[in-house]
Amino acid sequence: MRFDSLLDSVGHTPLVGLPALSPSPDVRLWAKLEDRNPTGSVKDRAALAMITKAEKDGLLHPGSTLLEPTSGNTGIALAMVAKQRGYKLVCVMPENTSPERAQLLRMWGAEIIYSPAAGGSNEAVRVAKEISRQHPEWVMLYQYGNEANALAHYETTGPELLADLPTITHFVAGLGTTGTLMGAGRYLREAKPDVQIVAAEPRYGELVYGLRNLDEGFVPELYDESVLTGRYSVGPRDAVRRTRELLDKEGIFAGISTGAILHAAISIAAKAEKEGQAADIAFIVCDGGWKYLSTGAYEGTLEEAEAALEGQLWA
Amino acid sequence: MAVEVRIPTILRTYTGGEKVVSAQGSSLQEVVSDLDASYPGIAERLMDESGLRRFVNVYLNDEDVRFLDGLSTAVADGDSVTILPAVAGG
Incomplete structure (x- = not known):
């Protein structure tokens, strides 16, 4: 694929099936490889x-x-x-x-x-x-309140997903600024009113929640609860376990936040399979694992990785 | 029915420093009431007249209760409730 410049090549990322992690031919998981962007992230x-x-x-x-x-x-x-x-x-x-x-x-x-x-x-x-x-x-620019953040996903990520997977039933992404979920979520909802838009948010160690009082809490201005149909909190142990599983079973080397998202996606897949519902579940691979090698997430036991991540902002 | 409730650092002044406490109830509302009976004042930090406070997130077995039935969400024996302040990502 040819582009006039690096900036013109942003987006247009592959959507790849996960045959080994999908529970059955009727309940399929699809990974949108956002690590293929110029700086390696969504x-x-x-x-x-x-x-x-x-x-x-x-x-x-x-x-x-x-x-x-x-x-x-x-x-x-x-x-x-x-x-x-x-x-x-x-x-x-x-x-x-x-x-x-x-x-x-x-x-x-x-x-x-x-x-x-x-x-x-x-x-x-x-x-x-x-x-x-x-x-x-x-x-x-203030990513947490800048409408252009969500709009980028409304205009690019959402349409790409729908074009590649017209049968999409679920979209799962990380919840940080909420831009990806708000933008792509709104686009997909307009095209498919029944689509499920699910957030996976990282649950960090206690240090990160060390606010002086609850009024210092933060909800991004972009966040609109009505776009979502579900929201899961995923701790470092599950995130690391799934990050490793994605590498092991599908060959995809992703960052730790992707493991958290995959954890939610796999739970949804298991539920659909149990209920006999067909599902095409697309989720975001936010970035590759390169930037997190030093965190210790990719080596040793899960317990060691969890201990190493304590207090770090791993997503 | 007994559930385990994880208390964020910021609210442990109410629980005498305990990170995880036990509470009774068949709904989240009942669990919060029971918590408040054991640790007076904690409920007011979690809720106002309109429900859960804006910067408080409550998860039942890792799922945000705002996407379940809110304070009416049914809880079962052995469930885990996690309370966290809302924080930024990105």
Whole structure:
């Protein structure tokens, strides 16, 4: 497939069947390989869309500086697009993220400001908002509330899924900014009113939930509960187990958040099989495992991997 | 019916530091009432007049109860209830 530039090649990812993990020919699992994007994650779609929208709105000029709270993938994607388009990027990232993410960010020319580990991404959001007040000339695209994030999935991920799998019954994705689920979910619902849109959210160690009070909790502005039909919380043990199973049985080397999503997808598949319902369940492979090799998720026993992930933002 | 309830760090001041406590009830509402009887004040942190507070997520065996029957969700002996504050991803 030929494209005029790297940015033109964002999206158009393969959807591959999982014959070994699917319970039967009537209940099938399909993986959308978002790791095939230019920086290796689903976030390239949102990053490109948010920057393009900001350009159209006249917010960006040559040499402009972007500011973004991110646990990694969005930052990396923004860094790549920003570099192509001539902008600088400052990322606010929790300090309990894997070192590969920081290396990649710097490689694409981004500057990193670390936020405290306790409180996870909530803290990164809070710190970024504070910096934004000190630097009103910087442009914060703000993935959690930027409609272009969800719209990217409404216009690309959703249509790609429906074109490749017209018989889709379930769509399962991770819940972070909620952009993927909101955008692709709305598109699929319009085309197929009965489609099930299911969220899998990572359940981290206690450090990440170390808020000072409950009012510091965070729900992304993009989140609309009515788009979803179900929402599961998946802990590191199940996420790692499924990440390894995906590699072992289907040859797909994915990041740990994909394991969490697969865990929810497999539960749905098992339920459909038990009830004798046919199902075509598509889920998102958010990224490859490369950035998480240092976390310890791919070696040793599940207990060791779980212990190694304690306190880390693994998704 | 006894269920196990996982308490987030932020609410352990109510449970004397206990991470996991036991509560009785046949619905989530009853479980919360029973929790409040053992740990007075905790229910008010979880709910307001309109139901679960915006930044509180409650999961029954890993499924968000907002997508089940909310506070009316039936619970069975041996079920696990997890309470977590809402946090960002991405």
